[in-house]
Amino acid sequence: MRCSRMLVAVLALAACGLSAGVQAQSPTNPVGFYVGAGVGPSQIRSDNNYYCCSGYDNYNYQFAWQALLGIRPVHFFGIEAEYIDFGQPGSGYYYVPANSSSHPTAPAVFGVGYLPIPVPFLDIFAKAGAARLSTRVSTYTSQPCIPGGPCPNYQYSGREEVTDTKFAYGVGVQSKFPFGLILRGEYERIASQYGDPDAFMFSAMWTF
DSSP, rough: OHHHHHHHHHHHHHHHHHHHTTSOOOOOOOOEEEEEEEEEEEEEEEEETTSSSSTOOEEEEEEEEEEEEEEEEEEEEEEEEHHHHHHHHOOOOTTTTSSOOOOOOEEEEEEEEEOOOOOOOEEEEEEEEEEEEOOOEEEEEEEEOOOOOOEEEEEEEEEEEEEEEEEEEEEEEEOOOOOGGGEEEEEEEEETTTOOOEEEEEEEEEEO
């Protein structure tokens, strides 16, 4: 249900941009250089099968933000670099005395492909690339069950930051406005063995 609402919002953004764009002139040339920033809801999957408690998955909905810059030298292809912060979860399990926060963040580089549609003010795109994902992972050790206490009994043993290069991808739509303004809605996800963080991002970008 949550994903459906976000997809409707993305499509609405595209429709608004299209209706505004047809009333003004827009170049048909490639965009060139652009910079931007965005915010949106994210989902952080803390998959405890890897570091805590087999059979338990924790899903945290958070607030994400991103900063990006890119170049689109030709109409159908571009390159983007971005930094995305998926937010920090703040929940744990009743038998775990420590927060199971993971707080994934990542700089990333993407190749962006644009669908060849005959609408000058609307772009539909997909992107794929690599992200240097940093994830703070809480670790636990199994302890004997205590009579009258929690069972299974896991005790917090520490936290480490895991950093690795992972596959990242996304899809979205964007609308071009006068004065170099571009509004974008997109879905973005990074593969991770600790649960794939993803986000619906709404961004404003300016070309120069």
